[in-house]
Amino acid sequence: xxxxxxxxxxxxxxxxxEAIQLLANNDEAKxxxxxxxxxxxMNQRLSTPEQLVxxxxxDELKGIxxxxxxxxxxxxxxxxxxxxxxxxxxxxxxxxxxTGLVGDPQVRNWGTLGGNLAHADPASDPPTVVLAAGGTLHxxxxxGTRSVSAxxxxxxxxxxxxxxxxxxxxxxxxxxxxxxNAYVKLAHPASRYAIVGVCVVLEMNGNECxxxxxxxxxxxxxxxxxxxxEERLTGSSLQVAAVDAAAEALVNDIAGDVMGDLFAPEDYRxxxxxxxxxxxxxxxxx
Amino acid sequence: MNVSITIxxxxxxxxxxxxMLLVHFxxxxxxxxxxxxxxxxxxxxxxxxxxxxxxxxxxxxxxxxADGREITTIEGLADGDNLxxxxxxxxxxxGLQCGYCTPGxxxxxxxxxxxxxHPTEEEIRHALEGNFCRCTGYQNIVKSIxxxxxxxxx
Numbered sequence: 001x002x003x004x005x006x007x008x009x010x011x012x013x014x015x016x017x018e019a020i021q022l023l024a025n026n027d028e029a030k031x032x033x034x035x036x037x038x039x040x041x042m043n044q045r046l047s048t049p050e051q052l053v054x055x056x057x058x059d060e061l062k063g064i065x066x067x068x069x070x071x072x073x074x075x076x077x078x079x080x081x082x083x084x085x086x087x088x089x090x091x092x093x094x095x096x097x098x099t100g101l102v103g104d105p106q107v108r109n110w111g112t113l114g115g116n117l118a119h120a121d122p123a124s125d126p127p128t129v130v131l132a133a134g135g136t137l138h139x140x141x142x143x144g145t146r147s148v149s150a151x152x153x154x155x156x157x158x159x160x161x162x163x164x165x166x167x168x169x170x171x172x173x174x175x176x177x178x179x180x181n182a183y184v185k186l187a188h189p190a191s192r193y194a195i196v197g198v199c200v201v202l203e204m205n206g207n208e209c210x211x212x213x214x215x216x217x218x219x220x221x222x223x224x225x226x227x228x229x230e231e232r233l234t235g236s237s238l239q240v241a242a243v244d245a246a247a248e249a250l251v252n253d254i255a256g257d258v259m260g261d262l263f264a265p266e267d268y269r270x271x272x273x274x275x276x277x278x279x280x281x282x283x284x285x286x
Numbered sequence: 287m288n289v290s291i292t293i294x295x296x297x298x299x300x301x302x303x304x305x306m307l308l309v310h311f312x313x314x315x316x317x318x319x320x321x322x323x324x325x326x327x328x329x330x331x332x333x334x335x336x337x338x339x340x341x342x343x344x345x346x347x348x349x350x351x352a353d354g355r356e357i358t359t360i361e362g363l364a365d366g367d368n369l370x371x372x373x374x375x376x377x378x379x380x381g382l383q384c385g386y387c388t389p390g391x392x393x394x395x396x397x398x399x400x401x402x403x404h405p406t407e408e409e410i411r412h413a414l415e416g417n418f419c420r421c422t423g424y425q426n427i428v429k430s431i432x433x434x435x436x437x438x439x440x
Contacts, residue, residue, distance in 0.1 A: 003326040003345075010287060010304030010350055032351075039346050040328045043307075052304070056351060080340070104416025105398060106331065109340040110347070191329070192415060 005042035009051040016060045016140060016169070022053045024142040024165030031055050031167055033076055036111035037119040061114065061169055066091060069175040075114025075168040082113060091175040092133055094183040094199050098125040101185055103192055114168040120160045120222060122259065123193035127154055128217035129183050131225060132199035135173045141166030154222040179203045182283035185218070186272050188263065194218030195264045198276040200284050207237040214277065216250060219258045219269035226253040229277060243281050247274035289353040293318070294362030304350050309333045311349035312359060320360040320389050324418070331417030334390035335359050341397035343416065360389035363396065372396050372434040381430030383421035391417050395431045403439035407432065
């Protein structure tokens with residue numbers, strides 16, 4: 001006897017507004033997109049929603065495009081589609097990298113960016129990049145539409161600013177073309193989840209770094225920026241001493257928040273966060 | 287709920303519980319037991335099938351999500367008595383020991399070769415991250431996939 005989800009009512013609305021209505025009418029309903037976070041949780045009965053609202057076929061939530069230098073990614077875009085998108089490679093290479101490192105090919109084929117960000121698993125890759133890249137999440141709910149910056153979207157472990165009945169419709173990322181950016185990850189060797197993942201976005205003027213955004217995930221309860229590391233990199237020429245100082249600053253910024261487990265204790269993750277910041281800078285400048 | 291799912295070219299219509307996983311639909315409703323259940327937790331890849339041409343762990347999909355879609359399972363790969371080149375390559379290169387992971391390995395690798403017909407060994411290993419072989423026979427699995435790619439793509 002193998003695992004099965006508990007019973008639930010299944011709805012497959014044909015429009016976004018119908019989906020939002022269904023979700024707004026039932027506190028115990030959950031949205032089903034690719035299902036690659038939700039169904040494993042349901043199989044283990046960690047999640048037992050009363051109703052599933054299958055949004056997986058809503059064309060309104062699909063497609064990747066660029067408008068006036070802004071990358072727009074429909075919430076239902078799969079990791080595989082994003083990793084293979086030439087628009088994403090051009091305008092946010094770090095996101096193409098990160099989505100290409102999520103789970104395994106089967107997961108990337110069906111798991112979606114919107115579902116991933118809404119789930120806000122601390123060990124996931126895309127939130128770290130969307131945060132470092134200065135992304136904006138467009139949401140739609142029973143009270144209409146609103147947008148939230150990634151800085152304000154991720155609140156805690158599996159916790160976001162999404163309100164009851166709200167869905168992510170698309171994710172916008174300002175083009176990073178011309179800026180150096182990279183995501184690097186220390187993956188758990190079996191699960192491929194991030195033990196530590198670091199994304200850097202560096203704006204260079206000649207040899208000088210004139211602005212920097214740094215985010216870390218995996219080690220922390222949520223994707224987290226490091227203002228001190230950003231300060232150390234900004235105004236520097238990314239010489240070894242400056243990058244070392246930024247790594248130390250990153251470790252200090254997150255020190256109190258780092259989570260550990262039997263496989264990768266806190267101390268190890270802290271140390272690796274610094275190492276992977278240095279690798280991220282190297283990868284961005286390569 | 288009524289669903290209509292095409293599996294290996296045949297349309298199957300059934301009235302099922304929404305909570306039925308696709309792997310259970312394939313194995314228990316249709317009796318196609320070539321697709322194995324290894325871990326139940328979306329990790330091992332033994333239940334890998336193709337849905338609309340892309341690899342999927344069928345324990346991580348509700349059968350209702352497959353409604354109207356096209357599925358290929360390991361039973362659908364061979365052309366009558368003629369094995370698929372990937373099946374032949376696993377045979378020729380001793381790509382299996384106990385055989386439990388093999389259907390998933392073959393479904394994952396045939397989907398992978400559609401995206402990347404001429405993979406390097408490293409790319410093959412990266413493509414198999416979602417498939418576990420507990421006999422640890424990876425060397426010959428990788429060798430089989432390499433051989434199949436050479437035979438299929440030239």
